[in-house]
Amino acid sequence: MAHQSDLIEKDILAYLKSQEEKSLLRFITCGSVDDGKSTLIGRLLWDSKMVFEDQLAALEVDSKKVGTQGGAIDYALLLDGLQAEREQGITIDVAYRYFSTDRRKFIVADTPGHEQYTRNMVTGASTAQVAVILVDARKGLLTQTRRHSYLVSLVGIRHIVLAVNKMDLIDFDQQRFDTILGDYRQFAAPLGFDSITAIPISALNGDNIIESSVNTPWYQGPTLMNYLETVQVEGENVEKPFRLPVQWVNRPNLDFRGFCGTIAAGTVRPGDEVRVASSGRTSRVARIVTMDGDLPEATAGQAVTLTLADEIDISRGDTLSVPDAPPLQTRFLEAHLVWLHDEQLHPGQSYLIKTSCAVIPGRVTTLRHVVDVNTLEQKQAPTLRLNEIGVGLLELDRPAAFDPYRLNRATGNFIVIDRYTNATVAAGMVIAAAPEILQPQELVAGGIPAPTAESNAATRRIDLGSRFINGDEGNLVDLTEEPGQIEFAVSPAFLDALAQGNRVLFRLRSPEQLPPVALLAYEHSLQCTFSRAGDRINLILFSGPAITVPLDEGADTGL
Amino acid sequence: MSKNLTHLQQLEAESIHIIREVVAEFGNPVMLYSIGKDSAVMLHLARKAFYPAPPPFPLLHVDTTWKFREMIKFRDRMAAECGLELIVHVNEEGVRRGVTPFTHGSALYTDVMKTEGLKQALDRYKFDAAFGGARRDEEKSRAKERIFSFRSANHRWDPKNQRPELWNLYNTRVKPGESIRVFPISNWTELDVWQYIHLEQIPIVPLYYAAVRPVVERDGMLIMVDDDRLELKPGEVVQHKSVRFRTLGCYPLTGAVESTADTLPAIIQEMLLTRTSERQGRLIDHDQAGSMEKKKQEGYF
The missing domain is CATH 3.40.50.620 (HUPs)
Incomplete structure (x- = not known):
């Protein structure tokens, strides 16, 4: 590795000093397998001299073995990390790569462009400040270009590079380039990016990557590297009102009580008044404590420890803010949800919602609509599936502090975790606090209101534990003696048992008892058979593949 | 600030x-x-x-x-x-x-x-x-x-x-x-x-700094004779060379590089000017693709 700076050889201390002031830029590259995305990043690593000699040797061997460039150096192989993926010749997950110039350090999230991998792109984009969207000059804007642009705008990226690649294959045709840029500006206008910079490049040959290309005398703009080195993204959160989500309360002894966390927005100094979101109480900052001595000031992005002048109750999950511009503190949210898991959203089911530092049980009460990421059309849907994006209303068991995501990415985000599998199933971005009135009072299944604890004080709660499976109760839930309203509390053991193929018979007294059982099946995606037995009703719940019901023949399927 | x-x-x-x-x-x-x-x-x-x-x-x-x-x-x-x-x-x-x-x-x-x-x-x-x-x-x-x-x-x-x-x-x-x-x-x-070690003056194992150490050349690597368990193979000679380690592991598997960099800035300088990445000094990565x-x-x- 050879950094260009002559200083390294002549005066290493001066060089190190100059490197201390380097900034950091995180960006994402978006494009399909054929757009030359991995080649582009490989080229950036290569041209910024970040490829070591032994890596080069390995690259040469790999290029001959599995390369797609007929034995010539295949830059893409620098990127494709996992062996199984290499053999398939595609990148299938998010990979992070690093390079630096004398001005900046770069972290690149490399994500795939296939339709089914929206999940990976949103993941990679979540920490990025700039998106490089690759377009094949021969093909122009594709559906996936629109999809990628929508996704990066959704995740809050404000700066776009439209890298029009493979310019060499269209003889560096300026008119074609201008047309693509015009089309893109028109399409992207509603997405509200702060800047769009189009650059004509050839990733394979290096045109306009580091050096201005002699092949594009008509292009006066920056090279890609030049742009990445100079784009201004820092300090965006510094001007906003102060926010500190409390991550950890440091209490080594009775004399010290420090509130640790990463400042999500704004600036803080000793003497500043701060407000606790959960209680509304205020105090003043006494010290900003670090191992290198107390600080006179700390700003967004720093991980700090604050002590306060007063002993007020603050714990992990609380948010400290300026008193006159506090965050939302609410149980009810409207949010964008990106579904990340094979197991679909179950509206009404309890999930864990993890915000900046708080983990709170909550549920999606209503799915307002699903967004078609290709056309941006909104449509109604009963659920969200893998790679789908929708807008939902959420109810949390306890209030938490949020800002709208468009105002602050760091305090407007959350992830959704499945309580049974611990999988991360969704990413959420807060649109606004949802007025309570919008929250449905009852969950609706099949059009019949289900009973809830609030709606009827006489509701009996039946715990469905493992005892109903192969236990004393013998896979039977007998409701025939239940006089009033019922609801079920479901244990993971019960669901696990069903997942392993067990079937449970529910014996019902009357049709009035159908809704809670149907809701149970609905919430946990269980299959259900129904039969009358004299006055009684038998329902069998089991786990199985969903039965696809054609919309116009629903009545004929025998369900 | x-x-x-x-x-x-x-x-x-x-x-x-x-x-x-x-x-x-x-x-x-x-x-x-x-x-x-x-x-x-x-x-x-x-x-x-x-x-x-x-x-x-x-x-x-x-x-x-x-x-x-x-x-x-x-x-x-x-x-x-x-x-x-x-x-x-x-x-x-x-x-x-x-x-x-x-x-x-x-x-x-x-x-x-x-x-x-x-x-x-x-x-x-x-x-x-x-x-x-x-x-x-x-x-x-x-x-x-x-x-x-x-x-x-x-x-x-x-x-x-x-x-x-x-x-x-x-x-x-x-x-x-x-x-x-x-x-x-x-x-x-x-x-x-x-850079961070330099800036924060974090202590590191002295083996990272160059010093004259007893080494033998084996499989193209310089292996330090750190104790008497290293048995010399025929033809191997213990030499005293100014070496340092770019990565530390088990001594029989970790190659030294010849160097005179005995200060932190000198180490960083050497790293920046060299063209071999750090894990190459470790045998275990090369075992199989x-x-x-x-x-x-x-x-x-």
Whole structure:
């Protein structure tokens, strides 16, 4: 590795000093397998001299073995990390790569462009400040270009590079380039990016990557590297009102009580008044404590420890803010949800919602609509599936502090975790606090209101534990003696048992008892058979593949 | 103070956030301490995260019994200075069976003494989270690993089934027996690590600095004769050369480079001017194609 700076050889201390002031830029590259995305990043690593000699040797061997460039150096192989993926010749997950110039350090999230991998792109984009969207000059804007642009705008990226690649294959045709840029500006206008910079490049040959290309005398703009080195993204959160989500309360002894966390927005100094979101109480900052001595000031992005002048109750999950511009503190949210898991959203089911530092049980009460990421059309849907994006209303068991995501990415985000599998199933971005009135009072299944604890004080709660499976109760839930309203509390053991193929018979007294059982099946995606037995009703719940019901023949399927 | 954080300030803040998150969410975390420069930085960050308290977790060193003597001395000194409990684990079964780098080859030796030893220690103490000092720029398969990297109850990593990791929100949920490996300096490069050591004056093992040391040339590498267990093969001669180590591991498997860089700036200068990446000094990565990925799936760090 050879950094260009002559200083390294002549005066290493001066060089190190100059490197201390380097900034950091995180960006994402978006494009399909054929757009030359991995080649582009490989080229950036290569041209910024970040490829070591032994890596080069390995690259040469790999290029001959599995390369797609007929034995010539295949830059893409620098990127494709996992062996199984290499053999398939595609990148299938998010990979992070690093390079630096004398001005900046770069972290690149490399994500795939296939339709089914929206999940990976949103993941990679979540920490990025700039998106490089690759377009094949021969093909122009594709559906996936629109999809990628929508996704990066959704995740809050404000700066776009439209890298029009493979310019060499269209003889560096300026008119074609201008047309693509015009089309893109028109399409992207509603997405509200702060800047769009189009650059004509050839990733394979290096045109306009580091050096201005002699092949594009008509292009006066920056090279890609030049742009990445100079784009201004820092300090965006510094001007906003102060926010500190409390991550950890440091209490080594009775004399010290420090509130640790990463400042999500704004600036803080000793003497500043701060407000606790959960209680509304205020105090003043006494010290900003670090191992290198107390600080006179700390700003967004720093991980700090604050002590306060007063002993007020603050714990992990609380948010400290300026008193006159506090965050939302609410149980009810409207949010964008990106579904990340094979197991679909179950509206009404309890999930864990993890915000900046708080983990709170909550549920999606209503799915307002699903967004078609290709056309941006909104449509109604009963659920969200893998790679789908929708807008939902959420109810949390306890209030938490949020800002709208468009105002602050760091305090407007959350992830959704499945309580049974611990999988991360969704990413959420807060649109606004949802007025309570919008929250449905009852969950609706099949059009019949289900009973809830609030709606009827006489509701009996039946715990469905493992005892109903192969236990004393013998896979039977007998409701025939239940006089009033019922609801079920479901244990993971019960669901696990069903997942392993067990079937449970529910014996019902009357049709009035159908809704809670149907809701149970609905919430946990269980299959259900129904039969009358004299006055009684038998329902069998089991786990199985969903039965696809054609919309116009629903009545004929025998369900 | 400048409003814009420098790259090292941003990396430091990210790492401290990760370390605090682990302590806040896990019941029984541990920091794997390999005594190398990356571990030194990780330990330093942990001290910063909890200052004025010491980090609220022990250090774990999986000792293969073939580490450089200077490493062991340094390890004990650092643990004492930081006020941390130090757990040293040796795979006694491996020792009993006489597994050494010489007799069993580097692949089996590493598996038994490092990977198996690590799993034994994690099982014995029932740690639910283990910090490691790995960086994504070290090796291609690491580039895709999450910062919070899930391990099954038998310590396996499934690269195809990783939890998506968004923003700085980390899913820390595990069932009994399962665990998470946490890599707080994932986003640091080798240069970042050295610059930070320089800036923060973090102590590192003296083996990183050039000194005249007894070495033999073996398989194209300079191996230090750190004790009398290194048997010379026919034709091998112990030479005294000014050498240093770019990476530290088990002495029979770690190649020295000839160097006169005996100060930190000189080391960084040498690193910047050299054209060979750091893991090449380690034999274990070259065993087979995709070897690191295979090891990681089996539970290696």
